[in-house]
Amino acid sequence: MDDCIFCKIASGQFESDIVYEDDDIVAFNDINPEAPTHILIIPKIHFESLNDVSDAESTVLGKINLVAKNLAMDRGIESGYRLVLNVGKEAGQTVDHIHYHLLGGRRLTWPPG
Ligand code: 5GP
Ligand code: ZN
Numbered sequence: 875m876d877d878c879i880f881c882k883i884a885s886g887q888f889e890s891d892i893v894y895e896d897d898d899i900v901a902f903n904d905i906n907p908e909a910p911t912h913i914l915i916i917p918k919i920h921f922e923s924l925n926d927v928s929d930a931e932s933t934v935l936g937k938i939n940l941v942a943k944n945l946a947m948d949r950g951i952e953s954g955y956r957l958v959l960n961v962g963k964e965a966g967q968t969v970d971h972i973h974y975h976l977l978g979g980r981r982l983t984w985p986p987g
Contacts, residue, residue: 875920880971884918898934899941901976910979911949915941921972924961942976951978958986 875881882888884900893913894901904912917934921927927935939957946955955978960967 875971878920878971880914880916880969880973881920884916894941894945896941899938901941901945904975908975909977909982911946911951911955911976913945913976915945915974915976916971922970923967923972924959927972938974942974945976946978949978954978954982956982 879888883890883892883902890902890905892900892902894915898918899915900918901913901915904914915938917938919931919934921931924935942955942957943952946952955976958975958977959972960975
């Protein structure tokens with residue numbers, strides 16, 4: 875996707891503070907953090923949202939959960955963190971490349987707004 879900011883981050887065309895990368899996934903600090911730890915974890919392949927992911931393509935989403943766990947462990951926030959996936963504008967999705975927010979390092983309230 876030529877005009878997708880997260881595709882550009884994944885390919886290194888656009889600068890970001892990358893904290894994890896493998897063949898399929900990249901994780902980077904959110905530019906506008908909502909918590910002491912606020913990392914975005916994305917598949918390198920472009921899906922607009924969870925609504926566009928098929929069975930065959932879903933493996934990478936499972937891997938993202940493990941990447942999130944490992945990042946949480948690395949940062950010592952494993953006693954309380956949140957993995958958030960906003961799907962669609964009504965849920966607050968503003969970037970149309972599927973991304974998980976890893977949030978932690980402070981008390982997180984429930985329910986979310
Ligand atoms: P959404 O609201 O779509 O679930 O989350 C989008 C997130 O991407 C926001 O938390 C926003 O701060 C972050 N973001 C948007 N543009 C950039 C960028 O260019 N670089 C980084 N690191 N984060 C971004
Ligand atoms: Zn993209």
